[in-house]
Amino acid sequence: MGRVAGKVCIVTGAGSGLGAADARRLAEEGAQVVLTDVNAAAVQAVAAGIPGAVALAHDVTDEARWAEVVAETLSRFGRLDVLVNNAGLVKFASVEACSLVDFRLHNAVMNEGTFLGCKHAIPAMAQGGGGSIVNMASVAATKGVSTIVAYSAAKGAIVAMSRSIAVHCQEQGYGIRCNVLVPGAHDTPMTAAALALLPPESAGLGQIQGHGQGRPEDVANLVLFLASDESRQITGTQIVIDNGETMA
Numbered sequence: 001m002g003r004v005a006g007k008v009c010i011v012t013g014a015g016s017g018l019g020a021a022d023a024r025r026l027a028e029e030g031a032q033v034v035l036t037d038v039n040a041a042a043v044q045a046v047a048a049g050i051p052g053a054v055a056l057a058h059d060v061t062d063e064a065r066w067a068e069v070v071a072e073t074l075s076r077f078g079r080l081d082v083l084v085n086n087a088g089l090v091k092f093a094s095v096e097a098c099s100l101v102d103f104r105l106h107n108a109v110m111n112e113g114t115f116l117g118c119k120h121a122i123p124a125m126a127q128g129g130g131g132s133i134v135n136m137a138s139v140a141a142t143k144g145v146s147t148i149v150a151y152s153a154a155k156g157a158i159v160a161m162s163r164s165i166a167v168h169c170q171e172q173g174y175g176i177r178c179n180v181l182v183p184g185a186h187d188t189p190m191t192a193a194a195l196a197l198l199p200p201e202s203a204g205l206g207q208i209q210g211h212g213q214g215r216p217e218d219v220a221n222l223v224l225f226l227a228s229d230e231s232r233q234i235t236g237t238q239i240v241i242d243n244g245e246t247m248a
């Protein structure tokens, strides 16, 4: 108990799946959590089960709303220590099938959303003496998956951006760490929807089934570790959690 006691954390996309599990785990270990999601009803429902949690409607593509979410967090709790940039979506399409609209949607929610979150959280964290940013990528950033070209591109950008942000924060002496998680398949509504869409003969489905799905709590434990001071020497790195899906 108490591994993140006294820390104030924002988790995006916390109305479902991994984000909800992250928020619950951080709260269990003593953090004050601000849950945000574009789905206001869903994030309210999750937050209602976490004592002291705050739920905010929040589209991560909206820069003005990011400024409000950070300001609201500071006004309620007086500080910001942890940002988990988790919000995401996936639509299945290969490079030939993907529309430019859908390509830009993935980029806006995941790449731009993560950029905006870091941009607005860093000054608040620096003001409080430091913090930890956890960005959510995917094994799709590191291995070729033909059926999710836009998702892969956005996640790859998050991996590269996270390193740049980590170096910047260190150069500035902010005491802010920035790391990126690279999960394989975990049992969430996103994965269930993906499995339902994929044809049985698909390579993607075979890869997921072959390695078994993790539980959201598996990712949440890693988020907790990166949020806590136990990981104070870890920044600018990517941590893979995929039950061996991408091991050489």
Ligand code: NAD
Pocket (backbone or CB within 6 Å): 012, 013, 014, 015, 016, 017, 018, 019, 036, 037, 038, 039, 042, 058, 059, 060, 061, 086, 087, 088, 089, 109, 136, 137, 138, 139, 182, 183, 184, 185, 186, 187, 188, 189, 190, 191
């Ligand atoms: P999920 O679909 O269960 O939850 C995603 C949440 O993000 C939803 O609540 C949704 O409303 C929210 N969201 C979508 N667009 C948003 C926006 N514009 N602004 C704010 N919130 C928005 O998915 P999940 O499986 O929990 O995935 C969470 C993150 O983990 C995503 O970034 C996903 O790409 C990543 N990931 C998941 C897996 C997995 O196997 N589940 C594997 C690798 C990476």
